[in-house]
Amino acid sequence: MSNREIGPHTRGTSLFVGDLPDPPGMLHAAVLASTVPHARIVRLDTTPAAEVGGVACVLTAADIPGENQIGGMVQDEPLLAEGEVHFVGQPIAVTVADTPHRAREAARAIVVEYDELAGIFDPRQAAAAGSLIVPSRTFSSGNVDDSWASCKVVVEGRAESGGQEHLYLETQAALVVPQEGRRLRILSSTQAPTAVQRIVARVLGLSMNDLEVDVARLGGAFGGKEDQATPWAAIAALAASILHRPVRIALTRGEDNRMTGKRHPYSSDFKIGLDAEGRILAYEATYYQNAGAAADLSPAILERSLFHATGSYFIPNVRVTAVSCRTNLPPFTAFRGFGAPQAMFVIESAITRAAEIMGIDRRQIQHRNLLAEGDLFPYGQQAQQGNAHRAFDDVFQRFDVAALERDAAEHNRTHALSKRGIAMMPVCFGISFTSTFLNQAAALVHVYTDGSVSVSTGAIEMGQGVNAKILNVAAHALGIDPGRITIETTNTLRVANTSPTAASSGADMNGGATEIACRSIIERLRKVAAEVLDTTADRITVRGDRLMVDDEGCDVTWEQLVSEAYLRRANLSAQAHFATPKIHFDRETEKGEPFSYHVYGSAVVEATVDCLRGTYTIDRVGIVHDAGRSLNPLVDMGQLEGGLVQGIGWMTVEELLFADGHNLTDTLSTYKIPDILSAPKIEGHFLENADNPNAVMRSKAIGEPPLMYGIGAYFALLDAMRAFRPDREAFFNAPMTPERVLMFLHGDRQQATEEDIAEAAAVVQR
Ligand code: MOS
Numbered sequence: 001m002s003n004r005e006i007g008p009h010t011r012g013t014s015l016f017v018g019d020l021p022d023p024p025g026m027l028h029a030a031v032l033a034s035t036v037p038h039a040r041i042v043r044l045d046t047t048p049a050a051e052v053g054g055v056a057c058v059l060t061a062a063d064i065p066g067e068n069q070i071g072g073m074v075q076d077e078p079l080l081a082e083g084e085v086h087f088v089g090q091p092i093a094v095t096v097a098d099t100p101h102r103a104r105e106a107a108r109a110i111v112v113e114y115d116e117l118a119g120i121f122d123p124r125q126a127a128a129a130g131s132l133i134v135p136s137r138t139f140s141s142g143n144v145d146d147s148w149a150s151c152k153v154v155v156e157g158r159a160e161s162g163g164q165e166h167l168y169l170e171t172q173a174a175l176v177v178p179q180e181g182r183r184l185r186i187l188s189s190t191q192a193p194t195a196v197q198r199i200v201a202r203v204l205g206l207s208m209n210d211l212e213v214d215v216a217r218l219g220g221a222f223g224g225k226e227d228q229a230t231p232w233a234a235i236a237a238l239a240a241s242i243l244h245r246p247v248r249i250a251l252t253r254g255e256d257n258r259m260t261g262k263r264h265p266y267s268s269d270f271k272i273g274l275d276a277e278g279r280i281l282a283y284e285a286t287y288y289q290n291a292g293a294a295a296d297l298s299p300a301i302l303e304r305s306l307f308h309a310t311g312s313y314f315i316p317n318v319r320v321t322a323v324s325c326r327t328n329l330p331p332f333t334a335f336r337g338f339g340a341p342q343a344m345f346v347i348e349s350a351i352t353r354a355a356e357i358m359g360i361d362r363r364q365i366q367h368r369n370l371l372a373e374g375d376l377f378p379y380g381q382q383a384q385q386g387n388a389h390r391a392f393d394d395v396f397q398r399f400d401v402a403a404l405e406r407d408a409a410e411h412n413r414t415h416a417l418s419k420r421g422i423a424m425m426p427v428c429f430g431i432s433f434t435s436t437f438l439n440q441a442a443a444l445v446h447v448y449t450d451g452s453v454s455v456s457t458g459a460i461e462m463g464q465g466v467n468a469k470i471l472n473v474a475a476h477a478l479g480i481d482p483g484r485i486t487i488e489t490t491n492t493l494r495v496a497n498t499s500p501t502a503a504s505s506g507a508d509m510n511g512g513a514t515e516i517a518c519r520s521i522i523e524r525l526r527k528v529a530a531e532v533l534d535t536t537a538d539r540i541t542v543r544g545d546r547l548m549v550d551d552e553g554c555d556v557t558w559e560q561l562v563s564e565a566y567l568r569r570a571n572l573s574a575q576a577h578f579a580t581p582k583i584h585f586d587r588e589t590e591k592g593e594p595f596s597y598h599v600y601g602s603a604v605v606e607a608t609v610d611c612l613r614g615t616y617t618i619d620r621v622g623i624v625h626d627a628g629r630s631l632n633p634l635v636d637m638g639q640l641e642g643g644l645v646q647g648i649g650w651m652t653v654e655e656l657l658f659a660d661g662h663n664l665t666d667t668l669s670t671y672k673i674p675d676i677l678s679a680p681k682i683e684g685h686f687l688e689n690a691d692n693p694n695a696v697m698r699s700k701a702i703g704e705p706p707l708m709y710g711i712g713a714y715f716a717l718l719d720a721m722r723a724f725r726p727d728r729e730a731f732f733n734a735p736m737t738p739e740r741v742l743m744f745l746h747g748d749r750q751q752a753t754e755e756d757i758a759e760a761a762a763v764v765q766r
Pocket of ligand 1: 191222223224226334335336337338501502503504
């Protein structure tokens, strides 16, 4: 990263919403949320709250001047509950007071009486009851039904994967400051400033041009602030507009964990058929997505599950169906990978089960079926690069996987109570929003008369380093030192109609727009230089802060060139728009070319299980990852390592538990994430001679794909456990917590039943 990015971060002077100085007269908002999963509200008495000292107002749905509706894809989510509540944690009323403490005290004083209704928490039960968010969708290719007969082996099974708490360091927060007239300035910790602008306008009955949304940077998001930052901004805006005073809301960790959505839990059925050589001939799966009580982004997430159903493999006959199930849990939402990790866990489970039945190594099945250049995905797009094979083979050789497997076998032979497992995990991830219209971005670049440069885009910096990447793009396109450039806050007055910074596409698209804007400024500067030097523009370039003629440096500096351009009244600002070329998708036929390109890679994961205690370590992970020509190798390595560890957490210790709709894991003492001590030794490499004609400076996106290497941890553990209990069948129920390991190794059942979990939950609740 550049010093401009690193400096404030390492000194702790980067500004988040909570660090901004309090504007004069600022008040604090708190939320009263439902304590039951499904009920009619029979009484709501806010008068005791209004009597708490320091309280400025108490707001309910009746105080909303516009529409009480924050749904984006489906309009099914009120900002504040009206008449009914549908999940524990659903906002019902807002209290505003002079301190956060008094605002919360007031919220607690509100009297609510519920007439409780039956809740549905299980996605399969919801599907059986017809409780769906949107109609189910099916992708198919070839002819699955006719294929089973030609298979040597056909296996069926079930795979479960749990939810995942984002646990961004900065909780959901917004600060709204009323300006002149109706104008509100909204400082929001959001990945989607335009969504905040659109929804706040809808809730307040205003126009989008009444609102300015400004985002400096987020303390993490991981998808959790793509849709779910919006309600908090809307709540603060509602209070600020009614009171004509600045209002801040910042959730506590517990509130955030209880009230906001997480990664979707999935329950899936699979059927896979292979020939005698281990070639996969047919694959069928049904995904029951637990969507929670409102649509949020679930339909889009479900779509990505279908796109990634076959993982890194070519399968000629496929039929996969995804069902988005409405339940009485918080609306589950975007989380790094966006439905793809869930689908990849299912195909890896199917392959593992098939390998077990066939008595062959799962790695052989993986290798035999890897995508090759020209292979068709079930949605009709062709794989463009042979990088799935290159990365897999590179991992195999670089980390001597054959030797690792031999060593593990030797370890397992010589240790009675310690067993080791090795798993390969290939990843293939499509880059572009699957909703084609979202694949656009814009940039606004100003060159000031002293030669310094300011770049605004629609990208949100959330710790992923997108600002550092855009800085590299601008410096390269302008031919000047990055130290001359600042990347500005993301602001809807400077860059309008932004797509969320999501789908791993932030740097690709906003970097693309930045490059176009910088080039148009450079074009104008070259014309000026040609006039000054009495030559032609095609001979002029800018490099290393200097003017070059025929690639030879001349004595004109960047500052002199800019100053001369200004005096000659050239335009030193440029706005540019980027739209990802070529992509299209037809939702009638479920075919098209939805992705600009794919990211590939492979990992090998080594894990050791203590077979007395059920505890384990993920010892080492070796990765070869395709980053194209990396825009910033340090940033990309950080994303590679962070994504991997987050994926390992999802697959191993992060167990999100609900009992009757109550989140039992809403604290850091009950929800465990991997810490530095449990992180494996990571050896990451970028695929050599990687290239990408389809993104800015031939780079590739990196945000989401590395998370899915973490799926290998589940299968490495399973491998080790099966070395201890070869008599037991593999099971696919993530996360693989130490409790599940112990149950498999020593329990009289191989995994906990729903009754066991309910019993354990009851203990936690008491
Ligand atoms: Mo990301 S999970 O596409 O916000």
